[in-house]
Amino acid sequence: MEYINKKYIDEYLADLIDFPETPVMAEIRKAAEEKNYPILRPLAASLLNIMVRMKNPYSVLEIGTSIGYSGMVILGAMEAKGRLTTVDSDEDVLRLAKENFRKQGVSDRVLLICGDGRDVLHHLEDAFDMIFLDGPKAQYLLYLPDCIRLLKNNGILICDNVLFYGMVAKDSLIQKRKITIVKRLRKFLRILTEHPILDTTIIPIGDGISVSIKKGSDMM
Numbered sequence: 019m020e021y022i023n024k025k026y027i028d029e030y031l032a033d034l035i036d037f038p039e040t041p042v043m044a045e046i047r048k049a050a051e052e053k054n055y056p057i058l059r060p061l062a063a064s065l066l067n068i069m070v071r072m073k074n075p076y077s078v079l080e081i082g083t084s085i086g087y088s089g090m091v092i093l094g095a096m097e098a099k100g101r102l103t104t105v106d107s108d109e110d111v112l113r114l115a116k117e118n119f120r121k122q123g124v125s126d127r128v129l130l131i132c133g134d135g136r137d138v139l140h141h142l143e144d145a146f147d148m149i150f151l152d153g154p155k156a157q158y159l160l161y162l163p164d165c166i167r168l169l170k171n172n173g174i175l176i177c178d179n180v181l182f183y184g185m186v187a188k189d190s191l192i193q194k195r196k197i198t199i200v201k202r203l204r205k206f207l208r209i210l211t212e213h214p215i216l217d218t219t220i221i222p223i224g225d226g227i228s229v230s231i232k233k234g235s236d237m238m
């Protein structure tokens with residue numbers, strides 16, 4: 019399946035914007051391509067890198083660790099005191115992520131949690147400066163109440179793949195077996211964009227990335 023932009027736009031941007039990877043990250047990308055693990059594309063990685071640098075968070079929560087690529091983007095953009103809590107339901111990918119974080123020398127800054135994202139979030143109590151939601155797309159709406167609860171005021175919620183190959187924006191692109199995901203993502207985006215406690219925008223890069231800020235008491 020194609021992503022959401024015209025091919026020439028993606029190719030032009032990919033050529034123009036160089037997202038520097040560490041050798042471990044390059045190794046992960048290669049392994050992901052070979053073994054079909056979905057990880058952030060370079061343009062989405064460059065956006066995440068910039069967003070994290072702009073926010074300068076101390077604590078980030080990620081749902082959807084996979085083999086650790088986006089976690090490394092986040093950690094690489096944070097100051098050395100920054101901490102990542104990352105959740106995945108798949109023990110096998112978490113084992114690889116753990117090894118990758120070790121190779122990158124950042125294990126002491128990462129808390130890996132194995133479990134269903136919804137259950138795990140429900141039991142977390144500490145608030146985060148930033149949340150990166152990249153788990154099961156059809157369940158984003160179910161994650162939203164806990165994401166909001168777990169975000170500090172002025173905290174940032176970033177959700178990946180919200181335009182889902184363009185299907186979310188255009189009926190004629192919808193593949194029959196994806197109709198449930200698309201319907202749920204549409205509902206999620208409507209609630210996200212209308213939510214009284216969030217200000218949200220959507221950036222049509224990669225597969226579509228939403229960026230929301232939780233309004234503080236001083237924000238209208």
Ligand SMILES: C[S@@+](CC[C@H](N)C(=O)[O-])C[C@H]1O[C@@H](n2cnc3c(N)ncnc32)[C@H](O)[C@@H]1O
Binds near residue numbers: 084
């Ligand atoms: C798109 S991948 C994450 C990619 C990763 N963020 C990256 O860019 O390197 C989605 C991940 O969500 C995980 N996942 C799927 N369902 C889940 C659930 N219910 N709870 C937690 N994680 C889940 C999958 O195992 C998969 O590793």
